[in-house]
Amino acid sequence: MTEKTVRAAEKAAEKAAQRCIASACGASYDLRERVYVCPRCGGTLEIDCGLDALRNPAGLRERWAARAASREPQDASGVWRYREMLPFDEPIPFVTLFEGNTPLYEGPRSAQYCGLDDLRLKHQGCNPTGSFKDTGMSAAITQAVVLGARTAVCASTGNTSASLAAYAAQAGLQSAVLLPRGQVTAGKLAQSLDYGALVCEIDGNFDDCMRLIQELGDDPSIYVANSINPFRIEGQKTVAFELMEQCRWKVPDHVVVPGGNMGNSTALGKGFEELLEIGLIDRLPKLSVIQAEGAAPVARLFAMLDLKQTAGGKDLPETMAPVENPRTLATAIKIGAPVSWKKALRAVLRSGGRIIAVSEQEIADAKATIGRDGIGCEPGSATTVAGIKKLVAAGHIRADEDVVAVLTGHMLKDTDYASHYHRGTLALDSGAKDGSAAQPIRGAFQNSPERVAASKAAILATLERRR
Numbered sequence: 136m137t138e139k140t141v142r143a144a145e146k147a148a149e150k151a152a153q154r155c156i157a158s159a160c161g162a163s164y165d166l167r168e169r170v171y172v173c174p175r176c177g178g179t180l181e182i183d184c185g186l187d188a189l190r191n192p193a194g195l196r197e198r199w200a201a202r203a204a205s206r207e208p209q210d211a212s213g214v215w216r217y218r219e220m221l222p223f224d225e226p227i228p229f230v231t232l233f234e235g236n237t238p239l240y241e242g243p244r245s246a247q248y249c250g251l252d253d254l255r256l257k258h259q260g261c262n263p264t265g266s267f268k269d270t271g272m273s274a275a276i277t278q279a280v281v282l283g284a285r286t287a288v289c290a291s292t293g294n295t296s297a298s299l300a301a302y303a304a305q306a307g308l309q310s311a312v313l314l315p316r317g318q319v320t321a322g323k324l325a326q327s328l329d330y331g332a333l334v335c336e337i338d339g340n341f342d343d344c345m346r347l348i349q350e351l352g353d354d355p356s357i358y359v360a361n362s363i364n365p366f367r368i369e370g371q372k373t374v375a376f377e378l379m380e381q382c383r384w385k386v387p388d389h390v391v392v393p394g395g396n397m398g399n400s401t402a403l404g405k406g407f408e409e410l411l412e413i414g415l416i417d418r419l420p421k422l423s424v425i426q427a428e429g430a431a432p433v434a435r436l437f438a439m440l441d442l443k444q445t446a447g448g449k450d451l452p453e454t455m456a457p458v459e460n461p462r463t464l465a466t467a468i469k470i471g472a473p474v475s476w477k478k479a480l481r482a483v484l485r486s487g488g489r490i491i492a493v494s495e496q497e498i499a500d501a502k503a504t505i506g507r508d509g510i511g512c513e514p515g516s517a518t519t520v521a522g523i524k525k526l527v528a529a530g531h532i533r534a535d536e537d538v539v540a541v542l543t544g545h546m547l548k549d550t551d552y553a554s555h556y557h558r559g560t561l562a563l564d565s566g567a568k569d570g571s572a573a574q575p576i577r578g579a580f581q582n583s584p585e586r587v588a589a590s591k592a593a594i595l596a597t598l599e600r601r602r
């Protein structure tokens with residue numbers, strides 16, 4: 136890309152704005168306005184990056200590739216390397232922990248389990264705080280710095296909070312996180328404590344924490360860094376750019392992600408759509424989202440849609456019935472009223488993907504299968520492989536298609552789950568108001584530890600038995 140094109144692109148970026156996605160509203164707000172939902176109609180906001188001048192950008196791919204080899208923080212970061220696509224003016228006071236640059240693995244056992252010839256796994260759990268949240272948080276905390284905010288806050292099932300606490304600490308900002316008491320894994324909670332956040336354990340579930348966050352957002356000292364904040368989505372969309380580089384710009388047929396609050400699916404959808412808009416790819420991958428059965432309001436809505444009528448993201452439903460008491464052992468995605476459902480649904484429909492739900496048993500076995508590929512992940516991430524298996528069985532994905540599953544969290548985020556699965560003691564406890572019984576989960580790929588006598592012979596004999 137020539138310097139002239141860069142200047143043109145920068146000029147266009149000046150026109151970038153936050154826009155309401157409600158078609159009847161469409162209000163737009165300056166990037167420096169601290170708004171999270173549309174002040175006029177309460178609708179969801181997204182950032183229009185004004186990418187017009189970047190259309191058919193000769194040399195942009197090469198420029199990004201060259202930056203990846205640099206040691207300068209703004210180039211080495213897997214977010215800021217793509218800064219032409221981000222709504223920030225230079226000089227950017229970027230806050231980075233060297234996020235992104237995550238591996239794209241082959242998963243032969245997972246592929247076979249799903250009924251596919253091949254399956255690749257993009258492991259976002261290899262980010263600095265162990266989850267995919269870091270790319271978006273790098274952008275959101277940078278925007279907090281741009282706006283001169285004092286305190287960054289979020290509601291979380293544990294990963295957003297760990298990420299927010301780390302990036303706020305790096306930026307020298309105060310942070311506070313609202314967590315549903317007793318529903319966050321020990322590892323995730325420990326991260327927020329260590330990074331110095333004020334940890335508020337709330338009596339309620341994630342959706343209650345999210346409601347509180349929306350109230351707190353009115354306070355001028357507070358910056359809300361949940362994925363309702365469109366700058367989070369901007370940082371997170373860069374995963375689509377990095378994935379395309381790793382695929383050598385050959386668009387996969389399907390990209391599959393877990394769904395909780397639906398920020399990740401929104402971000403990936405936006406990333407691919409922008410690449411298509413500026414001509415760096417020639418079609419969209421089909422984007423599918425997988426929820427856990429006990430926390431699947433969007434999958435439930437999707438099942439009721441007339442796909443012909445809503446194709447291309449038209450005629451979106453105005454409302455979605457939340458799940459009042461979400462239940463799943465995949466605590467990361469235990470969410471009944473996802474805030475970004477509409478943007479995510481639109482992205483999925485535009486791409487021709489699906490939104491479905493998988494059971495606790497399916498999640499558990501998929502997680503153990505991914506593990507057998509030597510790739511750990513947390514339960515919420517394993518919904519992808521469980522969902523792909525279902526989509527292959529339903530004929531939506533063909534065995535010879537090119538499929539990428541996005542893994543969102545590191546295995547060490549939830550070691551209790553894996554221990555219980557492999558020891559045969561995993562169960563979805565009764566938490567339902569109807570008092571229904573606990574549901575035990577059978578470890579189809581159980582690998583319980585063995586007590587072995589302290590001798591060479593005993594170890595060799597045990598190995599022989601297990602060969």
Ligand code: F0G
Nearest residue numbers: 291292294295395396397398399543544
């Ligand atoms: N996977 C993991 C490991 C997560 O932590 C989350 C969300 C998701 C998937 C779902 O992504 O919300 O963008 O649809 N965790 C949030 C949190 C809610 O607070 O950490 P989403």
